[in-house]
Each structure stands twice: as structure tokens, then as C-alpha cells.
Amino acid sequence: MENSSSGRYPSASLPPAYFTPGSSSFTDFLRAQAPELLPSARRLPEGSHVQAPHGTTIVAVTFKGGVLIAGDRRATMGNVIAQRDMKKVFVTDDYSAVGIAGTAGIAIEIVRLFAVDLRHYEKIEGVSLSLDGKANRLSAMIKGNLDAAMAGLAVVPLFAGFDTEAPDPDRAGRIVSYDVTGGRYEENQGYQAVGSGSLFAKSALKKLYDPDADAEGAARAAVESLYDAADDDTATGGPDTVRRIYPVIVTITAAEGAVTLSDERTAAIAEAVVEGRRV
Amino acid sequence: MTMPLYASPEQILRDRSEYARKGIARGRSVVVLRYADGILFVAENPSSTLHKVSEIYDRIGFAAVGRYSEFENLRQAGIRFADIRGYQNDPRDVTGRSLANVYAQTLGSIFTEQIKPLEVEICVAEVGHLPEQDTMYRLTYDGSIVDEPQYVVMGGQAEATTTALKDLFSDGLSLADAVGVAVRGLSSGSTSTGNGKPDLLDRAKLEVAVLERDRPRRAFRRIVGAALDAMLPGEPAAEEDVSTSPTSEKGGPATPAKDVNLPPNDDKA
Numbered sequence A: 001m002e003n004s005s006s007g008r009y010p011s012a013s014l015p016p017a018y019f020t021p022g023s024s025s026f027t028d029f030l031r032a033q034a035p036e037l038l039p040s041a042r043r044l045p046e047g048s049h050v051q052a053p054h055g056t057t058i059v060a061v062t063f064k065g066g067v068l069i070a071g072d073r074r075a076t077m078g079n080v081i082a083q084r085d086m087k088k089v090f091v092t093d094d095y096s097a098v099g100i101a102g103t104a105g106i107a108i109e110i111v112r113l114f115a116v117d118l119r120h121y122e123k124i125e126g127v128s129l130s131l132d133g134k135a136n137r138l139s140a141m142i143k144g145n146l147d148a149a150m151a152g153l154a155v156v157p158l159f160a161g162f163d164t165e166a167p168d169p170d171r172a173g174r175i176v177s178y179d180v181t182g183g184r185y186e187e188n189q190g191y192q193a194v195g196s197g198s199l200f201a202k203s204a205l206k207k208l209y210d211p212d213a214d215a216e217g218a219a220r221a222a223v224e225s226l227y228d229a230a231d232d233d234t235a236t237g238g239p240d241t242v243r244r245i246y247p248v249i250v251t252i253t254a255a256e257g258a259v260t261l262s263d264e265r266t267a268a269i270a271e272a273v274v275e276g277r278r279v
Numbered sequence B: 001m002t003m004p005l006y007a008s009p010e011q012i013l014r015d016r017s018e019y020a021r022k023g024i025a026r027g028r029s030v031v032v033l034r035y036a037d038g039i040l041f042v043a044e045n046p047s048s049t050l051h052k053v054s055e056i057y058d059r060i061g062f063a064a065v066g067r068y069s070e071f072e073n074l075r076q077a078g079i080r081f082a083d084i085r086g087y088q089n090d091p092r093d094v095t096g097r098s099l100a101n102v103y104a105q106t107l108g109s110i111f112t113e114q115i116k117p118l119e120v121e122i123c124v125a126e127v128g129h130l131p132e133q134d135t136m137y138r139l140t141y142d143g144s145i146v147d148e149p150q151y152v153v154m155g156g157q158a159e160a161t162t163t164a165l166k167d168l169f170s171d172g173l174s175l176a177d178a179v180g181v182a183v184r185g186l187s188s189g190s191t192s193t194g195n196g197k198p199d200l201l202d203r204a205k206l207e208v209a210v211l212e213r214d215r216p217r218r219a220f221r222r223i224v225g226a227a228l229d230a231m232l233p234g235e236p237a238a239e240e241d242v243s244t245s246p247t248s249e250k251g252g253p254a255t256p257a258k259d260v261n262l263p264p265n266d267d268k269a
Helices: A026-033 A104-125 A131-144 A146-150 A198-208 A215-232 A263-277 B009-026 B068-088 B096-113 B158-168 B175-189 B225-231 B236-244
Strands: A058-063 A066-071 A075-077 A080-083 A089-093 A096-103 A155-162 A173-178 A184-187 A191-194 A248-253 A257-260 B030-035 B038-044 B053-057 B060-066 B120-126 B135-139 B145-148 B151-154 B206-212 B220-223
Touching (some): A026 A104, A026 B068, A058 A096, A058 A155, A058 A198, A058 A215, A066 A089, A066 A096, A066 A155, A066 A173, A066 A215, A089 A104, A089 A248, A089 A257, A096 A104, A096 A131, A096 A248, A104 A155, A104 B068, A131 A146, A131 A155, A131 A173, A131 A184, A215 A263, A248 A263, B009 B060, B030 B060, B030 B120, B030 B158, B030 B175, B038 B175, B053 B068, B053 B206, B060 B068, B068 B120, B096 B135, B175 B206, B175 B225, B206 B225, B220 B225
Antiparallel strands (some): A058 A066, A066 A248, A075 A080, A089 A096, A155 A173, A248 A257, B030 B151, B038 B206, B053 B060, B060 B120, B120 B135
16 A cells, blocks of 8 residues: 555655555565565575585573573584684564574574564564564564575574563463474473584483573573583584683573673683583 | 636645645644753653654654654654664664655655645654764655754644743753653643643653663663653642543543542632
8 A cells, every 4th residue: 555645656755665554574574675685585596505604502491480592602614613603592672582503694694684573563563572473473484494494504493582471470481493494383391402412402401401490590501401512513612711602691581581691690600510520 | 616727836835735734733742852861752642552752763763743644654664764774784874864864755755746745744863872963853744854953843833832942941951851841841832731721731641752872772762651750840739630630632541540539620720
């Protein structure tokens, strides 16, 4: 529906896509106005296989009063470490965060677009999306990446959010995992991990997980599990005390919303974990 | 009435201006002013859900008067413009100036090319990292754009409010003082005050928001409820009667009531 009474829009004004009422999705607007900016605007010829950096092992753990999501810092390209201090966990809005595993470049672009989409919706509508709405939006973006995934550029996120409408505030932290086709799965067992080191991380969490832990306890469990993943998976990086590169940890609680733990706190937790493993 | 065979362009544009001005004067006013820590928006708005003041981007705010459907459409277009610029480049590359220019071009085109102009007047405000970098742009229905230094008054009886603000406004006000100045200014131009009605607009009729210079990410913040009450100016006794005044214009049933057991306003002088 155009902003004009005579059926054509004025020549020097913004194109009609800007004035379409009823659409509060930034992704849909980009598709109409600038489709080349979408992550799925990548033409991959048949049978191509691109070498690109991959990021790995994200863990998410619920605790009493919230949820936590943490990721290691290594990005690999084949046998080479492409980046030592990559950030793979991002705060996407006040009550949600996403960690990514898979092709780093595409994944970061998807998370960036996701965060802008959430904020865009909130500005247009005046209220935030519900947690399920946010999880569904992310699912649609992963679905759009399926062609690239088949060419070897898969992206698999892990979504953690605080449900402000949950009946029990102690159990309001929620984890949603995805597969490469965009399928979304609610995680009810309290923890989840994605990436090449996820099996090792989940085995560790099977013994370390405590649903009534506080944020500090949950962070400790997460860093322990990332350490175990790094121990057995070459594509996952452990805490680097020499360079002071530690996992990125984001906690989401009612009081503070989604916050990235400071470098000092993460360093303290990681160094304690490393000390505990000393023989 | 027969359509004239020929109407001069001046006549056509003059008629359109008249039409737009009348539409804007029929509505309620909005005041945008600078204070020590940023930019304050105060709108006379009885509705708590249909907003006249809104966030466009991290440090850019939008206020409008006139026809709601039209300025709501412009508001959404502005948000899309800012978000696509910020996404393509970087959030720091989105400026109030570029947005104001786009609005000016859009409004100007619609004014000259469409049969009916948009009956809106809008203000685009950007809070800078330093007080000298704050900007407020006023855009009128015909695409004129003005960079205002201290305050912007739009809609309704704007002259009465502007006159009041000339005396009340000073640079570097605190937030509470700035709210007081704005509410007093709006109240002197409002049709819901004076003549047996309370002298000042109360919380239920106001929409207040700020762009705060030092907020880390998104500068825009609405001020509602008790936080707003604390900043409203006013004669201590008069404030309580306002909520049950039978002569007050009611925008909608959704606004929360204050203490409802007070006698109606007519009984008091």
C-alpha cells in the first residue's frame, strides 16, 4: 500500500517499500528493498566447496533465575587456526543471546541481522517479540541458509533467552537448539551444546549440571565443559592463560538482562578451572 | 461548485498549505527542547498506546503532530531508513541530518505532486556526545526544514506555547526543570486547561520521553508512571483533582486512574 492518493508515489520520496504498513520485520524489508544484503544472497555454483573459517563449541546452561551461554574462542580452517580470539556468543537483545557454530562469516552476519531485526520490531511495534517469536525468527534465517549449508557453509546457532512471561521466575531461562535445516528444538534438560566439541561438553555437563546453581556456579560448570571439549577436539580452544584469552560468557537474568561477563570475572573462573586440573 | 478551468500554481499550493496548516492546528501540541543531559520530548497525548514520540535509532528520536496515520507511516519509514543505513554501514554512520533530509524530500514531493498534502509536522532530534552536537530539525508539511537551536513547538496553539517557552526556557536545565518548563508551556497553549479546568496538564494527558546523552547504547527512554509524577510541576492541591474532572477530554479508557474518591473539579473554584 503506497503512501499516495493518486496511485503513484512521488518521484523524490522514499520507495514504496519504506512505507508498507503492517510489516515489522527488517528481514522482509531487506528482501523487498535490498535483497543483496541478506545472508542468503550468496549464489553458490553446483558442486562448489568453499574453505572458510569454522567456529565451534557453544554451551548453554540454565540455572536458578536465568540462563547462561558460553563459547570458546577458536576459529579453524582445516588444520590452521584462523583466529584465536573469535567472539561466538552475542547479546542479541535485553533478554536473549545467541552462540554460533559453523561457518564463522555467515554465522556472524546472521546473528547481526537477527539482532537488528529484533530491535527493528521493537521500535516499530513498541513491544518486544515474545521469546518464542524470537526463536522462530532465528529458525527462518537458518532455513534460508540451507543452500549454502549443502555447499559446506553450514551455520548452527544456539539460542538462550529469559522468558519474562514464565510462571516460575527461577525456571524462566530457556534454551533453543537448531539443526542445519532450521528446525528448532526446545531444550528441557537444562543444558545443551553445539559444535564439533559439543559431545564432550555435554558429557561433562551431564555430571556437572545443577539446576539450582547460581550464575557463578553455572559459569564454572560451563567453563569446565568447554575445557573438556578443548581437551578432546582440536577445533575447540581451551582457556589461553598466556595471552589471557578466555571463553565468552553471557548470563541472562531478570535483574540485569543479558550481560557479557567482564574479562576479570571470566579470567578468574577460567584460571580456577585450569588450576583445578593441574596434576 | 464547478471546478475552475484553470487554477494558478500559487492558488493550488496556497490552498494546500491552508489545508495542511488547518489540519495541524486542530490537533494537540508537542514540545521538544534541549536540557543539560540531552533532549526532552513532551507531547500532549491522552492515549497511552498511540505514541507521538518515538525512537528512530540509537541516538535519534522522532516527534510529530497532525494526522496520526500519516505521521505513523513516516515514523516507520524513518526507522527502516535508519536501520538499513546502520546495517549496511555501521550504527555510528546513521545521523539525524540524513534522516531529516530524506523526510524533507519526501514531504516536499508529496506536497507538490499529490492532491492532498500530508497534514503533519515532524521533529527529528539527535543527541550528540557533547552538548554542542545536539540537533533538532523541524520539518513542515511542505518539506521545509529548519535547524532549531533551543526548542521546537509544533501543532495545536503553537504560538501560545512558544510565547510561554520564550520566558520559561533557559539553557542547561536539569531534567525535572525541563519537564516543568515544557508542561507549563504546553498547558498555556492547550485546550484542556484553563477556564475552570486545571491549569496544568496531568500525567494522564502527557507523553514524555528523553534522549539521554550518556546512556550506553540506546539513548531513547520513555518516562512514565511514578517517575513522571515526580517531575511534574504543579500546585500541590490542584494536581489531585485533575484525574476525576468531568470536563477533561478522554482519549481512551486505558489510562490508569488516580485516587477516584475525590470530588469532581466543578465543586472547587
